[in-house]
Amino acid sequence: xxxxxxxxxxxxxxxxxxxxxxxxxxxxxxxxxxxxxxxxxxxxxxxxxxxxxxxxxxxxxxxxxxxxxxxxxxxxxxxxxxxxxxxxxxxxxxxxxxxxxxxxxxxxxxxxxxx
Amino acid sequence: xxxxxxxxxxxxxxxxxxxxxxxxxxxxxxxxxxxxxxxxxxxxxxxxxxxxxxxxxxxxxxxxxxxxxxxxxxxxxxxxxxxxxxxxxxxxxxxxxxxxxxxxxxxxxxxxxxx
Numbered sequence: 001x002x003x004x005x006x007x008x009x010x011x012x013x014x015x016x017x018x019x020x021x022x023x024x025x026x027x028x029x030x031x032x033x034x035x036x037x038x039x040x041x042x043x044x045x046x047x048x049x050x051x052x053x054x055x056x057x058x059x060x061x062x063x064x065x066x067x068x069x070x071x072x073x074x075x076x077x078x079x080x081x082x083x084x085x086x087x088x089x090x091x092x093x094x095x096x097x098x099x100x101x102x103x104x105x106x107x108x109x110x111x112x113x114x115x
Numbered sequence: 116x117x118x119x120x121x122x123x124x125x126x127x128x129x130x131x132x133x134x135x136x137x138x139x140x141x142x143x144x145x146x147x148x149x150x151x152x153x154x155x156x157x158x159x160x161x162x163x164x165x166x167x168x169x170x171x172x173x174x175x176x177x178x179x180x181x182x183x184x185x186x187x188x189x190x191x192x193x194x195x196x197x198x199x200x201x202x203x204x205x206x207x208x209x210x211x212x213x214x215x216x217x218x219x220x221x222x223x224x225x226x227x228x229x230x
Contacts, residue, residue, distance in 0.1 A: 035220075042222050
């Protein structure tokens, strides 16, 4: 069974540009999460989808971040326009069923560098 | 307030030494889960263990063991007879019912095992 995949693995962009990150969860997983680790800090929750619906987006830093999960399959996270402080590693995770206490399995992350 | 504290930033050991990673958590929930994830140099977060708040039994899996003590709010992780492949960043995480089980991570402990 394929794990969580993320694309791209790395992205280097200039301040003001737009970047879109993609996450493909494990097949059949209803719950999809985005987390972010800014350099040297904790991994922090951004948002949570249940199927195609946003369950919780309390961790989204500001309105420059837009997440979607069309059809309840893969998800995209767009940053527009990117700022220097957006640099970090963006992780996606998925878990099975509606039981929220299920283990979250993580992807390899996307390393974003904003110059 | 920090929910999960990993006081050790970095630990360096020689192969075959044992290493213990500390994790202290803070929660008002009676129902919660604790996790350990490993992040090897390749970058992905690998799930190691999940423990619920009602099960204080210690667990051993090969060279890995976990000591859960509710009285001290700790969930420590020991690697016995460490190997170079154990070199990674290890994250402790907490998920709580009141926050829909999204993960709160500690800052991580970098373990370096020298040959």
